[in-house]
Amino acid sequence: MTARILVVDDIPANVKLLQARLSAEYFEVVTAMNGQDALEICERTKIDVVLLDVMMPGMDGFQVCHRLKNNPATAEIPVVMVTALDQTADRVKGLRAGADDFLTKPVNDLQLVTRVKSLVRLKTLTDELRLRASTTKAIGLDAPAATPARELPPAVLIVDDRTASGERLAGMLRGHADVEVVADPNAAVFRAVDRVFDCVIVSGALGAADPLRVCSQLRALERTRFLPVILVADPGDNERIIRALDLGVNDYIVRPVDADELAARVATQVKRKRFNDELRKNVTDTIELAVTDALTGLHNRRYLDNHLQTLFDRAVARRKPLSVLIADIDRFKAVNDAHGHDAGDDVLREFARRLRGAVRGMDLACRLGGEEFIVAMPDTEAGIAEKVAERIRAQTAGSPFRIAGQSRALDVTVSVGVATLSFAGDGVAALMKRADQALYEAKKAAAATRWSSKRLEQCFRTNQESLDFQHDLTECAGRIALAASAIAGVGLQVAP
Ligand SMILES: [Mg+2]
Numbered sequence: 001m002t003a004r005i006l007v008v009d010d011i012p013a014n015v016k017l018l019q020a021r022l023s024a025e026y027f028e029v030v031t032a033m034n035g036q037d038a039l040e041i042c043e044r045t046k047i048d049v050v051l052l053d054v055m056m057p058g059m060d061g062f063q064v065c066h067r068l069k070n071n072p073a074t075a076e077i078p079v080v081m082v083t084a085l086d087q088t089a090d091r092v093k094g095l096r097a098g099a100d101d102f103l104t105k106p107v108n109d110l111q112l113v114t115r116v117k118s119l120v121r122l123k124t125l126t127d128e129l130r131l132r133a134s135t136t137k138a139i140g141l142d143a144p145a146a147t148p149a150r151e152l153p154p155a156v157l158i159v160d161d162r163t164a165s166g167e168r169l170a171g172m173l174r175g176h177a178d179v180e181v182v183a184d185p186n187a188a189v190f191r192a193v194d195r196v197f198d199c200v201i202v203s204g205a206l207g208a209a210d211p212l213r214v215c216s217q218l219r220a221l222e223r224t225r226f227l228p229v230i231l232v233a234d235p236g237d238n239e240r241i242i243r244a245l246d247l248g249v250n251d252y253i254v255r256p257v258d259a260d261e262l263a264a265r266v267a268t269q270v271k272r273k274r275f276n277d278e279l280r281k282n283v284t285d286t287i288e289l290a291v292t293d294a295l296t297g298l299h300n301r302r303y304l305d306n307h308l309q310t311l312f313d314r315a316v317a318r319r320k321p322l323s324v325l326i327a328d329i330d331r332f333k334a335v336n337d338a339h340g341h342d343a344g345d346d347v348l349r350e351f352a353r354r355l356r357g358a359v360r361g362m363d364l365a366c367r368l369g370g371e372e373f374i375v376a377m378p379d380t381e382a383g384i385a386e387k388v389a390e391r392i393r394a395q396t397a398g399s400p401f402r403i404a405g406q407s408r409a410l411d412v413t414v415s416v417g418v419a420t421l422s423f424a425g426d427g428v429a430a431l432m433k434r435a436d437q438a439l440y441e442a443k444k445a446a447a448a449t450r451w452s453s454k455r456l457e458q459c460f461r462t463n464q465e466s467l468d469f470q471h472d473l474t475e476c477a478g479r480i481a482l483a484a485s486a487i488a489g490v491g492l493q494v495a496p
Contacts, residue, residue, distance in 0.1 A: 002320065002379075003048035003120040004028045008038040008064065009082070010056040018051060018107065025113050035059030039067055042074045046318060049119045050079045051103070054090055062097045069098030076126060078119040082107065088260050095264045100272075101251075102264065110238050114245050114252070122250070122272050124379055128362045129279040131314070135307045153178050154198035154270040159188040159214055160232075161206050169201060169232070172259040173266060185209035193223045198270045200224075201262075202249075204233040204240060212244055219248040226276065226361065228269035232257060295345060296352030299366040304374060307364060311378050312428045315421055322421040323377045323385030326435045327355065327392055328443070330413045332371035339410070343403045347412055350401045358391040374435075382420040389416040415442040 005027045007018045012033070019029045030047065032038040035056060041047065050068065054061035061081055068074045080101040081094040091102050101115050156177040160166035166181040173179050180195075182188040185206055192200055200218060204211050215231065218224045231244045231252040241252050251265050291303035299307075308324070315322035329335075329351055336344040348371065355373060359365050364376040375392075377385050393416055400409030417439025419431050 002026060002028065003116075003123075004030060004046060005116060006030045006032060006038060006041055006047045006050045008032045008035070008050065008056075008061075009053035010034060011053075014053065018112070021107075021109060021112060022116065025116075027116065035061075035064040038064055039071075039074075042068060042077060043071070047074075047077050048123050049116050050077055051116075052079055052081050052099075054081055054083050054094070062093055065094065065097040065099050076123070076130075078123055080115060080119065088258065091260050091264060095260075095267065099264075100268045102261065110241065114241065118245065118250055125362050126272070126276060126279070128378060129276060131310060132279075132307065132364075135303070135310055154266065155196065156180070156266060157182065157188065157192055157195075157197045157200045158203075159185055159200065159206070159211075160203035161185065161208055162203070165203060165205075169203075169257065169262070172257065172262050176263050177266065185211075185214045189214060189217045189221070189224075192218060192227065193221060197227060198273055199228045199230065199266050201230045201232060201266070204231050204237060204244075204252075212240065212247060215244055215249050216247050222357070226273065228273050230265055230269065293352075293367040296349055296367050298352050298356070298373070299364060301366065301368055304364070304366040304368070304376070308376055308432075309428050311364075311376055312421065312431070315378065320379050321381045322431075323380045323382060323418060324420075324431055324435050325375045325377070325385060325389050325392075325416050325418045326368070326432075326439045327373045327375070327389075327414050327416045328439055329371040329396075330415055330443070335410065335412075339403060339406065343406065343410075346403045347401050347410065351396060351412065351414070354395045355392055358395050359388060363388065380420075382418065382422075385418045385420060389418050392416060415439060417442050 005022050007015055007022070007029055008031070009015045009018070010033055015031045015033065019031060022029050030041060030045070032041055035058060038050065038052070042050065052061045052064055056064075065079050065081065068077060068079060078100040079098065080103055081090070081099040082103045082105060083090040083094065084105055094102060100119060103111060103115060154177045156173055156179050158166055158169050158173075158179060158181045160169065160181060161183045163183065166183065170179045170181050177199075180191070180197075182191050185208065188200075202211050202214050206214070211231065215229050218227060218229055228250040229248075231241065231249050233241050233244075233252050233254050235254050237254075244252060250269055253262055253265055291300055292298070293300040311322055314320075329347065332344065332347070335347055348367075351371075352365075352367065352373070355365055355375070359375050360377075362378055363380075364378075366374050366376075368374050375388065377388060380388075393414055396412055396414040401412045402409045417435045417437065419434035419438060421431055
């Protein structure tokens with residue numbers, strides 16, 4: 001994950017320290033020594049997260065935060081306030097100024113990196129949804145502007161099998177939230193699916209179950225996929241915290257839990273969830289008919305044609321990766337021929353359902369037409385795109401497809417070609433062409449696995465139009481054939 005982080009502190013040594021730690025995690029770091037410079041940088045350049053010192057001469061951190069949050073151009077940038085130890089009043093004041101998170105000096109490495117990563121992840125999703133909303137406008141559909149969600153108290157589920165601890169956490173949130181405590185972890189997962197919650201708090205000290213299992217179940221289920229999860233960890237439980245964040249847990253808080261901090265963390269998660277829900281709903285409502293494929297419910301080609309160029313331009317401007325994959329159901333004509341078009345439609349619908357389950361929230365899945373599908377993956381490098389492709393392939397081949405009115409389910413396989421934006425002078429058409437070529441190779445090498453991305457890039461760079469190009473591709477294909485063995489039956493190709 002790469003992102004541009006602005007570090008604001010009036011003491012050069014503090015700036016240097018944070019800069020070094022963030023750079024070590026491959027974040028791009030921009031610095032400012034005072035509030036005025038920080039505001040200007042946020043207006044002028046694209047900043048993904050601001051780390052803001054509270055105590056600064058002139059404009060202090062609260063004022064800077066307030067101004068950032070009240071300027072539409074910068075309001076969506078997550079702000080992390082860096083406060084002195086035990087300054088509870090500062091946290092409350094920061095929250096009022098619109099801060100999204102807090103870090104306490106001296107800044108703990110794990111907290112710094114995980115909080116920043118978690119905010120970057122949320123920001124990526126929010127940016128993506130905003131962009132989609134603007135695409136619906138670009139293709140002539142009037143998307144209603146995102147309206148702030150009604151300020152209902154958030155519904156919070158606490159999963160804790162120790163009565164006293166659960167009640168203590170609930171007590172801290174009553175007054176801010178509609179709180180429900182469930183002691184049995186399995187029952188809690190069912191409850192989270194049944195009722196609409198805005199946030200789940202999972203105790204890291206469940207006696208009967210692995211708390212991370214609860215978190216991963218919440219992430220895996222369709223209904224709770226976007227539901228914010230906060231883990232309550234014990235001090236020093238860094239390994240578990242890291243694993244939880246890897247699983248997609250949104251935030252964590254360390255015992256002994258500070259009531260203000262808990263309220264602030266819940267409020268931040270709820271705010272973002274509501275904002276994203278609203279955007280998602282607006283986008284869904286508006287574009288549903290015009291840009292949705294009626295059979296599968298996925299986006300259609302019309303939407304893709306508009307949106308892919310936008311994603312591409314943004315990726316180039318921000319120097320971020322962008323991957324696309326084209327998935328094509330194998331021998332689909334044979335399904336239609338042998339079982340009729342209704343059966344073919346069932347296969348397409350079921351494939352779309354599995355495809356939707358295999359992609360991530362920020363990915364864009366479309367049906368190109370026929371049995372061909374495309375997934376555009378912003379901020380995604382080839383290695384990750386390949387994993388998504390593999391998940392799609394595995395979920396397709398994993399179990400047979402049921403067909404209405406037929407007793408025997410059909411075995412369906414899919415071939416996938418992947419391409420990633422990778423060099424100067426690349427374009428949407430070239431990217432699609434590479435994905436298509438990779439798909440072709442995947443089809444051809446029925447049991448292929450990997451492809452030397454450097455090799456293919458070379459082919460395209462040097463021999464795009466020449467006869468040698470064909471020759472080179474054949475050579476590349478030969479390499480695939482050599483490499484082919486790991487995945488039987490279906491091809492998976494990765495092109496740059
Ligand atoms: Mg200071």
